[in-house]
Amino acid sequence: xxxxxxxxxxxxxxxxxxxxxxxxxxxxxxxxxxxxxxxxxxxxxxxxxxxxxxxxxxxxxxxxxxxxxxxxxxxxxxx
Amino acid sequence: xxxxxxxxxxxxxxxxxxxxxxxxxxxxxxxxxxxxxxxxxxxxxxxxxxxxxxxxxxxxxxxxxxxxxxxxxxxxxxxxxxxxxxxxxxxxxxxxxxxxxxxxxxxxxxxxxxxxxxxxxxxxxxxxxxxxxxxxxxxxxxxxxxxxxxxxxxxxxxxxxxxxxxxxxxxxxxxxxxxxxxxxxxxxxxxxxxxxxxxxxxxxxxxxxxxxxxxxxxxxxxxxxxxxxxxxxxxxxxxxxxxxxxxxxxxxxxxxxxxxxxxxxxxxxxxxxxxxxxxxxxxxxxxxxxxxxxxxxxxxxxxxxxxxxxxxxxxxxxxxxxxxxxxxxxxxxxxxxxxxxxxxxxxxxxxxxxxxxxxxxxxxxxxxxxxxxxxxxxxxxxxxxxxxxxxxxxxxxxxxxx
Numbered sequence: 001x002x003x004x005x006x007x008x009x010x011x012x013x014x015x016x017x018x019x020x021x022x023x024x025x026x027x028x029x030x031x032x033x034x035x036x037x038x039x040x041x042x043x044x045x046x047x048x049x050x051x052x053x054x055x056x057x058x059x060x061x062x063x064x065x066x067x068x069x070x071x072x073x074x075x076x077x078x079x
Numbered sequence: 080x081x082x083x084x085x086x087x088x089x090x091x092x093x094x095x096x097x098x099x100x101x102x103x104x105x106x107x108x109x110x111x112x113x114x115x116x117x118x119x120x121x122x123x124x125x126x127x128x129x130x131x132x133x134x135x136x137x138x139x140x141x142x143x144x145x146x147x148x149x150x151x152x153x154x155x156x157x158x159x160x161x162x163x164x165x166x167x168x169x170x171x172x173x174x175x176x177x178x179x180x181x182x183x184x185x186x187x188x189x190x191x192x193x194x195x196x197x198x199x200x201x202x203x204x205x206x207x208x209x210x211x212x213x214x215x216x217x218x219x220x221x222x223x224x225x226x227x228x229x230x231x232x233x234x235x236x237x238x239x240x241x242x243x244x245x246x247x248x249x250x251x252x253x254x255x256x257x258x259x260x261x262x263x264x265x266x267x268x269x270x271x272x273x274x275x276x277x278x279x280x281x282x283x284x285x286x287x288x289x290x291x292x293x294x295x296x297x298x299x300x301x302x303x304x305x306x307x308x309x310x311x312x313x314x315x316x317x318x319x320x321x322x323x324x325x326x327x328x329x330x331x332x333x334x335x336x337x338x339x340x341x342x343x344x345x346x347x348x349x350x351x352x353x354x355x356x357x358x359x360x361x362x363x364x365x366x367x368x369x370x371x372x373x374x375x376x377x378x379x380x381x382x383x384x385x386x387x388x389x390x391x392x393x394x395x396x397x398x399x400x401x402x403x404x405x406x407x408x409x410x411x412x413x414x415x416x417x418x419x420x421x422x423x424x425x426x427x428x429x430x431x432x433x434x435x436x437x438x439x440x441x442x443x444x445x446x447x448x449x450x451x452x453x454x455x456x457x458x459x460x461x462x463x464x465x466x467x468x469x470x471x472x473x474x475x476x477x478x479x480x481x
Contacts, residue, residue, distance in 0.1 A: 006257075006258065007257065007258050008256070008257070009254055009255065009256060009257075010254070010255050010256075010257065010258055010259040011252055011253070011254050012184075012252075012253050012255065012259050013184075013252060014181070014184070014262070015181050015182045015183045015184050016183055016184060016185065016188075016252070017181070017183060017188070017382050017383070017391065017396050017398050017399075018316070018319065018382060019243065019319065019322060019323060019326055019327075019382070020185075020249060020252075020382075022323075022326075022327055022329075023243070023244075023249060023326065023327070024249075024252040026327060028252070028254060039258060039259065041259060041261060043179060043181055044181065044396070045091075045177060045314060045391075045394055046314050046316060046319070048091070049091060049314065050319075050323070050327075050329060053329075053331075054327050054329055057327075057328070057329070057467075058327075058470065067261075069261045069262065069264065070176075070179075070262060070264045070265070071176070071177050071178070071179035071262075072179075072261065072262060074261055
């Protein structure tokens, strides 16, 4: 595990299936102030790929590399 | 060893590679068995099996005659395609230690899944095929009904995506301030061992089919396994192909499916000409359009189609249990409505089996098919560009406003 980063908000999406993780993530990022950091916890396997890829495609930057935690992933994204 | 295992089980495979392999395998399966990779026909038969079990007399139902409801699912090659896909997906999920009971936080998803599943099951069988027989394996058979189905699915998906975006449908996620703790990990990893045991048992069963002279069952079991492995490892989602283009401007799945179909079409026409096979053609009628539209809407409501729900269920996403039940209910209801409620007379009777190979010859058929797929690819790229252009304009306006 990498050094712990402090998130301003956390979106706990465990249990939600696609496409909701990617919709929720993009909508939440859009509602946050620029520079704030969002932590996303998700366990839908489809979202392991579409959440980070779409966050980047929508112009957001990652605070650190995605963290694989067993059957879930943690993403840290700057709004 | 780690260098081989990691890319196979710790990472999902590139969808282009996976759909290319699926395209090649489905052309091979057709060459070997003269049937195509399909699942919903078997779902209808499962519904028939259940009705028989409940003591319902279905001897007069035309639809069950049409889909050849005979024997039990264990004695049907199409049955083994379905169970093989479940097995292949489950083995991959376990080998990559990715099984987890996943329960949606939004309870409304279960209702959405059941209703969407019913609509998708009904629509798919009305159109005589889902995203496989009327799409991924239908286009390479040059059956014109798949062309109608693709357009109709696109329309249905569009409305599904609109519905998905409404507040009452999607619900509010749990957003909290600060950090939240990730799940504590279990120290002992046992899933890959269970996966290996299931794999050995399944391969043993497949070998038994071949050695006992049940070649078609063996081929069904083997190809089903391969398709299951592929869709899970590539996270192949036909539902997302159109939907995500409308929702978030995401195009990778649509493009990969189109490329896979193009390769499969070329291989299939070679197989047809070498072995002198008859392509599998379904009726193109109003029912294809209506069914395709319902299917497109239903799969988005349910968050997964008849293929996608299989590996998701094996990952432990319990949402897809009501989807699976809904798919079978919808397919079975269509089988009833076919003759009992006049669906055939109103929507199907006026149609005809149109195969491009018969109407415009092999060169014409492959040419227009590749042209159509090229057009579809261009439309996908256009859709993605358009989404991001609109997003840039929207953001530009927000900056000016603030």
